[in-house]
Amino acid sequence: MNRFDYIRPASVPEAVEAAAVPGSTYLAAGTNLLDLMKGGAARPERVIDITRLPGLDRIEWLPDGSVRVGALVRNSDLAYDDRFARTFPAVAEALLSGASAQLRNAATVGGNLMQRTRCAYFHDLASACNRRAPGSGCDAREGENRLHAVLGWSEHCIATHPSDFCVPLVALDAVAEVAGAHGAREIPVDALHVLPGATPEQETALAPGELIVSLRIPAEAAAFARNARYLKLRERTSFAFAVVSVAAALEMEAGAIRKARIALGGIAAKPWRAREAEVSLEGAEANPEAFAKAAEMALAEARPSGDNAFKIELARRIVARALTLALDGTPEAMPALPASPFSTTPGANHAA
Amino acid sequence: MGYHMSLSIRLTINGLKREIALDDPRVTLLDLLRERLHLTGTKKGCDRGQCGACTVLVDGRRINSCLSLAASLDGAEITTIEGLADGEDLHPVQAAFIAHDGFQCGYCTPGQIMSAVGLISEGNAGDDPERIRELMSGNICRCGAYQGITEAVLEAQKDLAERNRRDAA
Amino acid sequence: MPLETTSPLPQHRRHGSSAGQPLTRRDGVLKVTGRATYAADNHPDGMLYAVTAVSSIARGRVTALDVEAAKAHPGVVEVLTPANRPPLAHDPDEKMPPFGFRVEVLQDDTVRYVNQPIAIVIAETPEAATEGAALLNPQYEVEPARTGRESGERFDPEVIGIGAPARTAHGDIEAGFAAAVRVTEADYVTPPQYHNAMEPHAVVAQWDGDRVTLDMPNQALALSCASHAAYFGIPAENVLIRSPFLGGGFGSKAILNGPQILAILAARMLDRPVKLALTRAQMYGPVGHRGRTWQKLRLGMDEEGRLTALHHQALCTTSSFDEFLEPAANASLPLYASPAILAEHEGLRLDVGTPGPMRAPGLASGSAALEVAMDEAAEACGMDPLDFRLANYAETEPTTGKPFSSKALRECYAEGAKRFGWSGRPHEPRTMRDESGFLVGWGMGTAVFHCPHFPAEARATLRADGTALVETAGADMGQGAWTALAQIAAEALGLDPDQVELNSGISSLPDGGIAGGSGHTASAGLALHNAGEDAIARLAELATTDPASPLFGAGNIGVVARAGRLHRRDDENRSESYAEILARAGRSDVVGTAKAARDPAVASAHAMYSHGAVFAEVKVDPDLGQIRVARLVGAFAAGRVINPRLVRSQYFGGMIWGASFALHEEAIADRRTGRIMNADLAEYHVPVNADVPSLDAILIPEDDPYVNPIGVKGVGEIGITGTVGAIANAVWHATGVRVRRFPVRVEDLIISREFA
Incomplete structure (x- = not known):
């Protein structure tokens, strides 16, 4: 870890001002930043510790029914907040399927939104990586890439976004509230993470020095509370990043689907909202054919970036499964194995 | 404007208030405990938040001390494995780990135990072994003592609940 | 140390003896209170910290190191490179008898594998040493990395494992196949795996004149004293190694390695105590691993399903500069009766760190392939896998005809099958579902391990x-x-x-x-x-x-x-x-x-092994292909049991390693550079608690009058063998998909025709 100046501002404006100096980075819990610094993928000259900023650790319900979650709220505190978990169950389930209990106890909402890719070539300083070192190339492209992106990738970068939390957030139209040198603004989470294109080093829509101060989930998202799931396929039962994951939410009306939300994780440089698939379900009867069609549409544009064609088929299947599970209804209690296929029944249509 | 810290922090560690002059802002809580304060019960297994051997309680919550900057924890209350027993009386979780053979080499054990203490106080597992397995999955045991660990957590949780009932009565 | 016992106590196996009782661990209190002292917990006055800089290339030369930048970092005391490394008394390019490998201790600027030490930085604090090493910014002359079956150099090894013959033949293998009415043949692949003990390799070295004290986790104290003494040119009695607790070893802490030698050397050079602890990533190179294998098994059977020929070939990887070849094919020697058995090994040199013994060397990889091959052969014969194994039960050691010193394998099969409920197993695959619709499969494998005596x-x-x-x-x-x-x-x-x-x-x-x-x-x-x-x-x-x-x-x-x-x-x-x-x-x-x-006469007259039978149930998501081991039942016979509590824990650990081998562990090396892209514990998956729902280990009584006067066999490694195959066979039984590459991955199911 390189040497750095440690700065502990007392207010958001102070923090933003401190971060205006090039080479600065914000530190919250550090569960991602310290990992990056130990590996050398991040070498900030100034570390701005925002953990003491006042007012960012609250879960605040607004009069219109939306919720504002401070950027410093810990993942576990949010997931275990009763009202939050009841209102946005897929978000709570996603949170509890991520990392480990210890990491969730530390990691913050803002930090989760800002976490960097797990692409091994990004973390390996000896590898070419356009995301870490613009213009150096992408060694993942011809490398060990069975878990890399199948949607939205470019020749310059095939990394995926590792967050679970962000997947249902994107599905539910959550918004990041941002402070910066030029004032406050809002960025939909769907627009926060950007696809690599020719500039993979540009990972988010934030301007330098901008700070996420809170997250807002709109009131409309609560309409999905009864039929919302997050499903995550992993290579071990717990404490693993997603091979593919999906958040699926349905608003049912008299047996038909009024609205649907679908977002995928682990398959692109951002959480992937499948809007056309959602539209295909609106007004449709909720049945396996409709779900299969939606799954097909969600992956219509997918193509392998390497040895990962299986992820496309897997993603199709997991979309259909998650929709089935959402239709079955949000479980009364958080499953013992949140988001695991083994947490719950695969659905009646799979019985032999 | 913010200030460059003096690199002097206050921590309460296992009940003892300490004023600590940090020699370097890079020092993690884990390296502070092990290399500066010589509280070596907390172990370094991966140094990257991937194994849980360094688990301690910060303000009562279990976290990975390897991914915590000591400077950032100024004012916090830390409990490590050294602070768990009451003199020679083992904490129920410690006793249960022995009784159920919840360890072999012992290297992940302090982290497992602190994690179990945190899990029990979080109160989200109930008496469901599957929930305990899931919520203990942040602590890797390469020896494979998981079955004993799960049994130990269940028993200690029961034991602690009984004690609390007795104390309340 | 306080001792606790649990009740009810089983009958003492010997009159008046505590042996046989499930005593809890005497070191338990030390371990649960954090007072058990592991090597890196030591902190002598004036101690410095050492951190190695490691190569990021697999083959070539280091052409430049920015020593000045490292030294300019506050707190850095010294940087050792090949240019200033003090001499050693033993040539590190010569093997150290009896088990020592060639080591990389900055003897020159060549690089032979990724994560090889190329410098060591010593500093006043761990932060300074770590960053000092990062600032060295090595430059290389890179040669193409030999990373695969095609690019590596093949050779016929003289020996495999530790001194075993590379080829063992019994009977006439061609005649055996000629006599067969059925022949099955398949190829199996096992990946590179790393020991990953929870405790990284560490040493705290303190010199006093020409005497040195080493706090170091060590599986072979006397040997290590002699070997370290040879490196430092001092009498063996001048080396004191303290290793009261090892945070896991699994074979990786029995053999000398370069980083520890360099730290000891630095302590002598600077005349101050020095501590070195490898990072997790640095454990993927200089401290051994289980090498990759490609195995071919060919089995011939007669009308009754009895083996007529068993041919096991293994291509095993080693480094470019030393040899440890996983004796995988030898897994076919001790277990099944056949008039003809041929086990053959070929070597493959790659630009990797030298492999070494890792929990159940040879048998883990070999048993993984053999037990799946046996399952395939049983299927070909239309026989139940357990019946097939019983039909081929070896009453004497198959290749030598020697009697077994004891062998309660039949009882293991019977008790394990009973506890598991094996008799209810449908023969056809993909015929069982649970109440939730998951595919359910049952598989089994035979476990076996040697009984060495040191x-x-x-x-x-x-x-x-x-x-x-x-x-x-x-x-x-x-x-x-x-x-x-x-x-x-x-x-x-x-x-x-x-x-x-x-x-x-x-x-x-x-x-x-x-x-x-x-x-x-x-x-x-x-x-x-x-x-x-x-x-x-x-x-x-x-x-x-x-x-x-x-x-x-x-x-x-x-x-x-x-x-x-x-x-x-x-x-x-x-x-x-x-x-x-x-x-x-x-x-x-x-x-x-x-x-x-061991009495050589008794030893030469008997074949000595521990045996066992492992039964596995897996559940597989019928669409998504995610696999979970629902339960494992192992029954093991390993002579006299001194402490059933501890023995059971050893079996559990071995069985979890078997699950890990079957479903999780694999080091992924970039095929161009040889760099290991998951050299950590986040993406190199070992099982977590949630992966292990139900384990059962049955201790089958076995009296062995020959193995040694106390009747004790070994229990530490056998649990892996048998389990890998049992799980893979259960996956087949659940899905109809026969995966012959470990670990079984989701895509192995997703893209297969049988699964869809």
């Missing part, structure tokens, strides 16, 4: 107060040596374990042999047993020759040691306590010593 020594001192001190330089890496060895000694001494103090884990004690090969309890245990008997004999001599003793004159009749007293063998009422005997003799103690080794 020479060991011990000392037993009966003290004036009637208690005893027993000593041997053993190593507890989690198997429970602190407890089991004390139980064995207590039995020999006729004392309760809580009256026996055990000194171990330090090299100044009598040589406790090697903690490896599942042979430590038997080897060090026998030495302690013999030392205890020697002490008792000396005590008896004092008593029976003393006219004042009630035992006077019992020399020919003999005495029995029990509960701290010697009793006349023919008259239990005539007895005297140890303390009384010593007091009257005016002795403060009586000391027994022993050396123990």
Whole structure:
């Protein structure tokens, strides 16, 4: 870890001002930043510790029914907040399927939104990586890439976004509230993470020095509370990043689907909202054919970036499964194995 | 404007208030405990938040001390494995780990135990072994003592609940 | 140390003995309170920190290191590179007998594998040493990395494993196949795996003139003292290794490695104590691994499903500069009767760190392939997999015809199958579902492991107060040596374990042999047993020759040691306590010593193995292909069980390693550079708690009069063998998909026709 100046501002404006100096980075819990610094993928000259900023650790319900979650709220505190978990169950389930209990106890909402890719070539300083070192190339492209992106990738970068939390957030139209040198603004989470294109080093829509101060989930998202799931396929039962994951939410009306939300994780440089698939379900009867069609549409544009064609088929299947599970209804209690296929029944249509 | 810290922090560690002059802002809580304060019960297994051997309680919550900057924890209350027993009386979780053979080499054990203490106080597992397995999955045991660990957590949780009932009565 | 026992206690296997009781660990309190001291917990005054810089290329030369930048970092004291590395007394490019590999200790600028040490930075703080190493910014002359089957250099090895022949033939293999009515043949692939003990390799080295004290986790204390002494040009007795606790070893802490030698060298050069602990990533290179294998199995069967020929070929990887070849094909030698068996190994040199023994070397990889091949053969014969194995049960060692010293494998099959419920297994795959619709599959495999015996020594001192001190330089890496060895000694001494103090884990004690090969309890245990008997004999001599003793004159009749007293063998009422005997003799103690080794005549007349049977149930998501092991039942026969609690834990650990081999572990090396892209614990998956829902280990009684006088076989490694195949076979039974590449991955199911 390189040497750095440690700065502990007392207010958001102070923090933003401190971060205006090039080479600065914000530190919250550090569960991602310290990992990056130990590996050398991040070498900030100034570390701005925002953990003491006042007012960012609250879960605040607004009069219109939306919720504002401070950027410093810990993942576990949010997931275990009763009202939050009841209102946005897929978000709570996603949170509890991520990392480990210890990491969730530390990691913050803002930090989760800002976490960097797990692409091994990004973390390996000896590898070419356009995301870490613009213009150096992408060694993942011809490398060990069975878990890399199948949607939205470019020749310059095939990394995926590792967050679970962000997947249902994107599905539910959550918004990041941002402070910066030029004032406050809002960025939909769907627009926060950007696809690599020719500039993979540009990972988010934030301007330098901008700070996420809170997250807002709109009131409309609560309409999905009864039929919302997050499903995550992993290579071990717990404490693993997603091979593919999906958040699926349905608003049912008299047996038909009024609205649907679908977002995928682990398959692109951002959480992937499948809007056309959602539209295909609106007004449709909720049945396996409709779900299969939606799954097909969600992956219509997918193509392998390497040895990962299986992820496309897997993603199709997991979309259909998650929709089935959402239709079955949000479980009364958080499953013992949140988001695991083994947490719950695969659905009646799979019985032999 | 913010200030460059003096690199002097206050921590309460296992009940003892300490004023600590940090020699370097890079020092993690884990390296502070092990290399500066010589509280070596907390172990370094991966140094990257991937194994849980360094688990301690910060303000009562279990976290990975390897991914915590000591400077950032100024004012916090830390409990490590050294602070768990009451003199020679083992904490129920410690006793249960022995009784159920919840360890072999012992290297992940302090982290497992602190994690179990945190899990029990979080109160989200109930008496469901599957929930305990899931919520203990942040602590890797390469020896494979998981079955004993799960049994130990269940028993200690029961034991602690009984004690609390007795104390309340 | 306090001792706790649980009740109900099983019947003592030997009269008056504590051995056989499920005592809890004597080191338990130390371990649960954080007071057990592992190497890196030591902190002598004035200690410096050492961190190695490692290569990011697999093959080539280091052409530049920015030593100035590293030295300019505050706190950095010294940087060792090939340019200024002090000399060593042993050429690191020569093997160190008997087991030592060639090591990389900055002898030149060549790079032979990724993560090879290329410099070592010593600093006042860990932060400074770590960043100093990062600032070296090495430049390389890169040669193409040989990373695969195509690019590596093939060769015919002289030996495999540790000194085993590369080819073993029994009978006429071609005649065997000619006699077969059915032949099955398939290829199997096992990946590189890394030991990943939770405790990274570490050393704290302190020199005092030409003597050095090393706090270092170590599975082979005496050997390591001699080897380190050879490197540093000092007598072996000048090296003191303290290794009271190892945070796991699994074979990776038995053999010298470059980084530790460099840290010791730095301590001598700077005349200050130095600590080095590898990072997790640095453990993927210089400290051994289980090498990749490509295996081919060909089985011929007659009409009744009896093997007529068993041909096992293995292509095994090693480094470009040394040899450790996974003796995988030898897994086919001890287990199944066949008139013709041929096991053959070929070597493949890659630009990797030298592999080494890793928990169940050879047998883990070989059994994985063999047990799947047996399942395939059973399927081809239309037989139940267990029936097929019983049809091929070996009554004598197949390749030698020697009798087994003991073999309760039939009982393992029977008890395991009963506990598991195997008889209800439908023959056809993909026919079982659970109530939730998951595919369910049952599979089984046979477990087997050798029973080595290492020479060991011990000392037993009966003290004036009637208690005893027993000593041997053993190593507890989690198997429970602190407890089991004390139980064995207590039995020999006729004392309760809580009256026996055990000194171990330090090299100044009598040589406790090697903690490896599942042979430590038997080897060090026998030495302690013999030392205890020697002490008792000396005590008896004092008593029976003393006219004042009630035992006077019992020399020919003999005495029995029990509960701290010697009793006349023919008259239990005539007895005297140890303390009384010593007091009257005016002795403060009586000391027994022993050396123990296996009787070569007995050894050559018998085949000696532990055996077992493992049954697995897996559940598989019918669409998504995610696999979970629902339960594992293992039944093992391994001679006399000293402590069933600890033995069960060893079996559980082995079975979890088997699950890990089958479903999780694989080091992914970039095929162009050889860099390991998951050199961590986040993406190199080992099982977490949630991966292990239900384990059951059955301890099958087995009396073995030949394996050693205490009847103890080994239990540390056998659990892996059998389990890997059992799980893979269960996946087939659940899905109809036969995966022959480990670990089984989701895509192996998703893209297969049978699964869809």
